[in-house]
Amino acid sequence: MGSRSVKTFLVALLLAAPLAWAQTGSVQGEVEIFVVGADGKEQPKADRSGVVVYLTGYTEEPPAEVAVMSQAQKTFMPGVLPIVAGQKVEFLNKDVVLHNVFSRSVARKFDAGKNRPGEKYVETFKKTGIIDVYCDIHEQMVATLVVVPNRAFAVTGKDGRFTLSGVRPGRHPIFAVHRRDEKSDIARAEVVVEAGRTSTARLKLVETRTDDTHLDKRGKKYTPRPDYIEKDR
Structure with a gap:
């Protein structure tokens, strides 16, 4: 086989490899x-x-788009959100009251702080695992992130x-x-x-x-709190 034939064969092999992997x-x-x-x-x-x-x-590799978990009517939407490790998640407050999204899960701990209506918090989840998500103000708000x-x-x-x-x-x-x-x-x-x-x-x-009984972000039982629309972080 001549040098040109060898090069042609190698090029064809390299071009075919991605197709094989793509199946x-x-x-x-x-x-x-x-x-x-x-x-x-x-x-x-x-x-x-x-x-x-x-x-x-x-x-x-994770998708480039940012996944969204909104807060509306004192509910997380969606209530369960699967994402790929390394993907970003936007926690968007679409409600008319203040929220504080957090997690104390072993897989990933985070605290978004207090977010007013219209504000958002973005977090990157680099490791796989199951993450319980709550609001520190509204005990009934519960959701799950599944990082795959x-x-x-x-x-x-x-x-x-x-x-x-x-x-x-x-x-x-x-x-x-x-x-x-x-x-x-x-x-x-x-x-x-x-x-x-x-x-x-x-x-x-x-x-x-x-x-769905759980503790607040400080590891204590929830106490009744009024809703706030405007309040400093």
Whole structure:
């Protein structure tokens, strides 16, 4: 093979390599949620929305866009937000009252301070993990950030179904996380993904947290506080 032929072959090989890596598969499936009844038996839950399903086993760069978790009507929207490690999140106060977003989770501690209506706070989450998010002023405000290693994730609807697209081929652990508790409600299975094919997975979760009781950012019980629209930080 002449030098020109060798160069042509190498160029073709280099051009083909990204195409080979670009071949991905997908995963479709369903998450079942059960609650424990008064008799101690597991009962299926009708609404299976808000479950984050994601794969591990490889990492990807986070998207450039900033994810948004708003505060409106004294509620976090969305209540569960999956992001890729390294991605930024904007906590935007769209309410008419003061808020103070914070987390005391082991995975990531932060304190946005007091934010007036229209103000925002941006935080970067570099490590994977489950992060409970609260407001230091309104005890009923609870949310969850799920920081995952790649873009193969989805949030279930009421029927509990999900689709993960653009998944790299291989055998991967697959997880399902529900509600606001970094220590429980995590289901795990394994799935084999092939390029150009759709694999299936089924996961089961049992709710272990019955309420959203938590402490304020100082680690103390909440005390009744009036709403403030204008107040210094």
